[in-house]
Amino acid sequence: MGCCYSKDPFYNQEMRRRNKEIESLLHKQKIKLEKETKILLLGAGSTGKSTFFRQVQLLQNGNFNQETVIEFRQIISRNCISLMKKLCSLANNLNIEIKNKFDMKKLDKIPNNKDFISQEDSEIIKNLWNDSGIQKIYPYAKLQLESFESAVYFFQNIDRISNEYYSPTNEDIIHARYQTRSIQEEEFTIKGYHFRLVDVGGQRSQRRKWIHCFEGTTSVIFFVSLTNCFQQKSKEQKISKLQESLDIFQYLVSCPWFERTTVVIFFNKLDLFKELLSDPNNELNIPSYQGSRDFTEVTEYIVSLFLNINSSSDYPSRDIYHFLTCAIDSDKISSVFLITLHSLFERSLEDLDF
Ligand SMILES: Nc1nc2c(ncn2[C@@H]2O[C@H](COP(=O)(O)OP(=O)(O)OP(=O)(O)O)[C@@H](O)[C@H]2O)c(=O)[nH]1
Numbered sequence: 131m132g133c134c135y136s137k138d139p140f141y142n143q144e145m146r147r148r149n150k151e152i153e154s155l156l157h158k159q160k161i162k163l164e165k166e167t168k169i170l171l172l173g174a175g176s177t178g179k180s181t182f183f184r185q186v187q188l189l190q191n192g193n194f195n196q197e198t199v200i201e202f203r204q205i206i207s208r209n210c211i212s213l214m215k216k217l218c219s220l221a222n223n224l225n226i227e228i229k230n231k232f233d234m235k236k237l238d239k240i241p242n243n244k245d246f247i248s249q250e251d252s253e254i255i256k257n258l259w260n261d262s263g264i265q266k267i268y269p270y271a272k273l274q275l276e277s278f279e280s281a282v283y284f285f286q287n288i289d290r291i292s293n294e295y296y297s298p299t300n301e302d303i304i305h306a307r308y309q310t311r312s313i314q315e316e317e318f319t320i321k322g323y324h325f326r327l328v329d330v331g332g333q334r335s336q337r338r339k340w341i342h343c344f345e346g347t348t349s350v351i352f353f354v355s356l357t358n359c360f361q362q363k364s365k366e367q368k369i370s371k372l373q374e375s376l377d378i379f380q381y382l383v384s385c386p387w388f389e390r391t392t393v394v395i396f397f398n399k400l401d402l403f404k405e406l407l408s409d410p411n412n413e414l415n416i417p418s419y420q421g422s423r424d425f426t427e428v429t430e431y432i433v434s435l436f437l438n439i440n441s442s443s444d445y446p447s448r449d450i451y452h453f454l455t456c457a458i459d460s461d462k463i464s465s466v467f468l469i470t471l472h473s474l475f476e477r478s479l480e481d482l483d484f
């Protein structure tokens with residue numbers, strides 16, 4: 131203690147007054163932050179925003195509530211049916227023959243909005259999953275079917291899912307695909323940090339709703355799917371998926387609403403990216419990239435594309451962080467999110483001008 135205080139009583143009094151003032155300011159700012167921290171999840175469709183939102187729900191509560199579990203039983207059943215139908219139609223587009231015509235016809239007759247998978251449905255899906263034609267399209271499906279990983283996961287678990295007493299596990303719910311069409315908002319308190327998380331739909335038709343959530347945003351977590359680095363543009367698309375992400379990012383960082391907003395970029399689907407990169411048949415499709423297939427070189431280049439957009443925007447001095455993430459991995463994504471929260475809150479406190 132002694133070494134901190136001077137022998138001058140006026141100096142000590144002044145120090146104590148200043149300390150009290152700082153503590154009170156910090157306290158006020160903390161309350162303000164806790165009330166107002168709004169984290170907005172943005173990014174193109176199928177980049178992992180809602181998967182992350184569910185992971186945060188899980189991080190706070192340890193489990194999903196009964197209402198969510200019931201809702202996801204229906205979503206997962208529909209996922210199984212629609213994903214197998216998509217695989218069959220992809221085989222058809224690629225002129226790859228599915229041998230099992232019998233089960234294909236039966237699959238066609240199952241309504242897309244069926245709320246449960248019967249034993250009979252399960253047999254149809256299993257038979258098709260093992261069809262040599264469907265197996266041949268795996269490498270294409272990995273690239274072209276946005277939820278291929280979810281399909282693999284669900285088809286491997288189809289016996290459990292088709293049980294009449296099936297109740298989705300946390301892992302099942304994390305793997306489910308449900309395209310967001312409304313704005314989902316929830317308040318959380320994690321490790322003492324209180325914040326509001328807002329999830330929106332990223333498909334083109336959903337993006338015009340975004341502007342309604344911009345006001346009062348303290349931080350944006352922007353999602354990029356690393357798998358987009360391999361996807362070629364289809365006939366109906368004018369630009370590649372990665373370019374689409376870059377364009378959306380460009381719009382956001384130039385948006386006056388976000389002049390003082392901290393931006394965190396999650397380069398997501400790292401697991402799939404690594405798998406695709408390891409197969410030399412998967413061509414990289416990254417604007418102006420001339421480098422090798424070395425993991426670090428490729429990822430650093432992708433990161434630089436986004437950081438450069440921010441640096442040349444009208445607001446280059448905003449705080450910006452980035453992480454390589456895998457939103458289906460609960461442990462890893464929780465650690466990344468805790469680091470993110472720490473950076474967001476502590477940084478805001480540092481901004482206080484004493
Ligand atoms: N393998 C893998 N799959 C992921 C990862 N993140 C998300 N997914 C899957 O990708 C699909 C799309 O994820 P969503 O979270 O629904 O994507 P979104 O950004 O909310 O999509 P929209 O609501 O359409 O904007 C789902 O099937 C997820 O299970 C990841 O890191 N790795």
Ligand SMILES: [Mg+2]
Binds near residue numbers: 179310329330
């Ligand atoms: Mg979503």
